[in-house]
Amino acid sequence: MPEGIYCNKRPITNEDDLKALLSDTRGKKYYEEMLSLDVDREKLWDNIQKTCKSRTKTWLEVCAHCGLCADSCFLYLVNDRDPKQVPSYKIQSTLGEIIRRKGDVDNAFMLHAMEVAWSQCTCCNRCAMYCPHGIDVGVMMGYLRGLLYSQGFVPWELKIGAGMHRVYHAQMDVTTEDWVETCEWMAEEQQDEWPGLEIPIDKEDADIMYTCNAREPKHYPEDLAEAAILFRIAGENWTVPSEGWEQTSLCMFAGDWEACKMQVKHVYSAIERLRPKRVIGTECGHAHRGTVVEGPYWAGIPNGQPPAPYMHYVQWVAEALRTGKLKIDPAKRIKQPVTYQDSCNYIRNWGLADTAREILSYIVEPGYLHEMTPNREHNYCCGGGGGFNGIGRFRPQRNKALLTKRDQILSTGAKLVIAPCHNCWDAIRDLEEEYQIGITWSFLKPLLISMVIVPEHLKPKEDAEEEGEE
């Protein structure tokens, strides 16, 4: 069977196809069909000839086979130093082999390559820092994912995720109406505690346009309320767009480059429409990578800069603390052993290690911060990056991968893990569920709200009076 009903080379482009694929619980039929999905060898080789240029070719060719990348890879270490988990081996035996064979590979090969691309690499890019030639296997795995996606060999959840972006411009089925309603609902619900709280939609020429992760309106709308509260306390002139609010890119995990371009252009068109001075994204690593770090190239912007300066949430928080827009009550600072999860996407791959530490210097009582080893740019992936968290088929491998982070956290002795990244946050939640080490984990927003000094004029009337009476 060349193409299946569920598993085929066509991207999902309409709601009906998306619902049909979703109805195939856990992708049972999808993966069955994948077993007989044909490889279009000619198209594969043609694609490679057009897109595999000197950087990738040189990386594959010049690799000295020295093995220095082995110890840099947490998946190699956590899988009992299995030689098949050496980054160089993983890419040479998949992408390298496809190129050596000029695309002449079969179904079994592609199934194996899919497993390697999505369960043996989280595209954390740590190996790039340890290779004498500067070979970045994470980048090449991303490229391999694109080739596999174009041939229909992609995990079920990511085919759906990419389809969601194509259909809803969001990783989940959150429509414009759903989004606008959620914003209104969240603002309304907070009125008792935060009178006058607003989530301004489509305000032109604001200082800040805020973008988020569709999981927030869909599953944790309070995160949106918290963002609004913090912007209000900081006195920011901000807005959210009615369209183009979704910053994430499951299509990036899937290797669906066309959908990546569509998604990021959607966000950029909101920036162009509303003309904010700058854009601030939520506490998400891959959303930042998709929209700020890689996005400009998908959108065809040669200098690599989004249409307006685009910051990660930690940059805004650090700035607000530094400038006194947010003031922390010293009595409420964190006074329990705490550690910080460095997200690969904006720490290693965007240089915000110091920014994160600046925040910690305000919110953690001195002496209570216990850094992981290694940390900052050298930190290990949470264990669930690059889409790994969301793929049911590779759940056992993902759970094993979580052991690295579990042990890193355990050896800090921390009871609280600050994780301003959705993927990291999920991975740490899952590792607690799986291994029960007695930790809690948090985004920055709830922590900040619990310790920020609220200016008198923003407090509810009764509260202010009560405090006045005391």
Added chain:
Amino acid sequence: MYAFLTGPMLWLSFAICIIGCGYRAVKYVQGLNWQLDRVPYGFFRGLAIAGALKSIFHWLTPYGSRSWRVKPLYAAAFFLLHIGLVLVPLFLYAHVMVVAERFGLSWPTLPGGLADTLTILALAAGVFIVLRRFALPEVRILTTAHDLWIMVISLAPLVTGFVAAHQTGENNAWLLAHIVTGEIWLIAIPFTKLSHVVLFFCSRAQIGVDFGVKRGGQHGSGIVW
């Protein structure tokens, strides 16, 4: 025979090596693509140049990168091998004398004892690297025949040169062998993994620009060494 090997053949070997390396470098740069590589080539030039130079410098400095520091033994072998293969031939008295006789050019040379020591250390490092390939499972799985061939091609001129230098009498077979293996080495450079002679600089500069401009460089970090 000797005249041919030290005349036209030597010229040809150098020409193949230099033109071949130049070709590899030009093709590399021509094949860079800002959109596919997702690196803003041509923009933020100051950061790009700084990133590229740092990227090369930290890896050419013994223990200048974290990777060298966490693998001190391998790093030692790496530097000893490369010193023996690159620096020793350039500053060897016998080589400089040949150049001086032919072209009247000369430059400072290494004391003979030091050159001998560095050559032996380079050979030992090469043997260590080969043994390591078989001893460590994570390196064994990567090893191909090509990796072994290029080590043979690289070490052969050192062995033959060392013996030739310490020969007494008129027998110049070792000297001939040294010249032949040296020429094979030069010719092999552009066509094998030895092309890293030039592609190392290309690849390191590229990742230096990537991190130095796009991945963190604009916030003052880039790759952290």
